[in-house]
Every structure is written in C-alpha cells, then in structure tokens.
Amino acid sequence: MAAETGGSEMLGQEAQFRALADHAPVMIWRADISMGCDFFNQPWLEFTGRRLDQELGQGWVEGVHPEDRDRCLRTFAEAFAARQAFSMDYRLRRHDGAWRWLLDRGRPFEVAGRFAGFIGSCVDYTDTRQALDDHRHALEERENLLSELHHRVKNNAQATTSFLSLQASRASDPAVAAALRGAAMRVMLATLVQDRMFRVPPDAGVELGPELETTARTALDVVGRLGVQLDLDIDADLALPVTQATALALIVNELVVNAARHAFPGGVAGTITLSLRRAGPGLGELVVADDGIGLSEAPRRNTPQGCLGLHLIPRLARQAHATLKLDGSQGVRATLRFACR
Structure with missing residues (x-):
C-alpha cells in the first residue's frame, strides 16, 4: 500500500512538473542518467515543429546545425561526466527551416539524494x-x-x-x-x-607620468640645446582619459621647448624641472619650471621672441579642464591643477 502511495505521489509530481514546464516562457529539456533526453516542454516542440517521440533520446541532435553538432555533444558529455553545470550556444533548426542561435544552460539534479540526470533551459538569442x-x-x-x-x-x-x-x-x-x-x-x-x-x-586611460616624461625628454632632444638638463619629480600614479592627457602632454611640449629656446640665452646652462603629484583627493598637479631669465614682461605673440607657445598654453589648459598659474618672476613656473581619479 505504501509503495502504491509513493508511486502515485511520484506520478503526481511528474505531471505537475510537465504542466509547469509546458507553460514556462523558455524551452526546457531533461536528460536521464543515460544522457538520453526523456522530456521536452511544449515551447521546445513548437519551436522545432517536431513530435515529442522524435526528440526523445538523441533525436533532438538531428535539429542541431552540422557545424555545431560535435561541439555541442562534446560539451554536454563532459559536463555530464563531471556532473557540473554548463552553458553553451548552438544553432537549432526552427520549424520553418531557419537556423536560430540558442543559449542552452544545463545543470545536474538529484532525486532522493541521488544523481538523476540533467535539466536545462534554452532561449533564442x-x-x-x-x-x-x-x-x-x-x-x-x-x-x-x-x-x-x-x-x-x-x-x-x-x-x-x-x-x-x-x-x-x-x-x-x-x-x-x-x-x-x-x-x-x-x-x-x-x-x-x-x-x-x-x-x-x-x-x-593614459598613465600620465610616463607619457609626460617621454614628451619632455623628446622635446628637449629635438630642440638640441646643450647644457640644459631635465629633472623629474614624478610621484603620482595618475591615469587620465586620452583627450585630457593629450592636452597636458602638448602643454609640456610647449613649456619645455620654450624654456630650452628662450630661458637660457647665450648658451648658459640651466635646468628644466617636471613634477607631477596628487595635490588632494581627485586633484592632480603638474608643474613645469625652469631656472632661466624669466619673463620681464608679457611677450608679444607675433615675434620669435614672443614665445607663441605661452599664448597657446591657456587654450590647451581649457581643453585639459585644468587651471593654469604662470609665474615668470624667477625663471618660468607653470602650475596646472586638474581633476583626476
């Protein structure tokens, strides 16, 4: 009597499972311990246009695209052997003959504490x-x-x-x-x-320190001014978007070129200093300074001595979303502060 009661409960649970699965908004399949499929829900059958008896066992494989079949079966077999969940995609023939890409996810399940097979769901993506x-x-x-x-x-x-x-x-x-x-x-x-x-x-993002160092060294090498050395004080780990970093690099270009060409007349030696640090949370500070003759007055824009770069720098600073402070009393010292991560 107890066995009959247990059997009827099992049948009732199976019927309930099939009813729920048939009304699910996804395609559902189930495989027993033999790796053969013993259930496909109604959405699967409507998708393929085939009868349930045609799909059972390995029948469903007939609908998998030939190019995907081996990979699909291999993935399923490896997951089954390891009793681990899997996720894969493959093309399945729809009832109208069209090949559609399915995302198939399966996982093992147990009945009364014992491995009973795999259950999975598919969506057309x-x-x-x-x-x-x-x-x-x-x-x-x-x-x-x-x-x-x-x-x-x-x-x-x-x-x-x-x-x-x-x-x-x-x-x-x-x-x-x-x-x-x-x-x-x-x-x-x-x-x-x-x-x-x-x-x-x-x-x-652009690592600002290495980029500005490369920019400054290249600019000084191209100018070819002997007796001028470059000192670096880069202690910040700053990464900026390309647009912002480009503007700051162009500013360094201009400042180093101007210093090398105009700060040390008569071939005297001098030093250009490039420093980069964090001035506070979310705030970076870039300083380019020289120990040259400084700026006695505002240079004229349209002369070789006018340091055209000094007129370009404020525009570049706006592009870099940076504030600019330029001091020419003792050498030239340009300080830029900008937002950073």
Missing part, C-alpha cells in the same frame, strides 16, 4: 547575437577608418614639417627663418604626441 555582431563589425570599421585617418594626418603633418623646414632654409630674414623652424618643430612634436595617444585603446 539570435537577434541579440546579430545585434552584437553588427556592433562589433561597426567598431572594426570605425577603427579601420580611424587608422586610415590617423595615417593620412600623420603623413600630412610630416609633409608640413618638411615644407616649413624647406622654407626656413630659403628665408633671407633670420627672424622669419626662426619662426618657420619653430613651427616645424611644433608640428613634429605634436604629431609624436598624437601618434602615441592613438595607440591607447579607446576604453583605457
């Missing part, structure tokens, strides 16, 4: 997958276009540098020649900064 593929292809196309644009801009910048240098060599007025050489140098140094920044992944 073809449209989501297609959208992700389209997005990835769009990003790849964008990267290709940006790479091509960067290549052309770099070539144009190099051509501009060469043209300015050629014009400088032909200029009869020393002031004009100096201005042209200065412009060529600025274009070349700015191009080097942009080239490094282009190599930074879009979603990554």
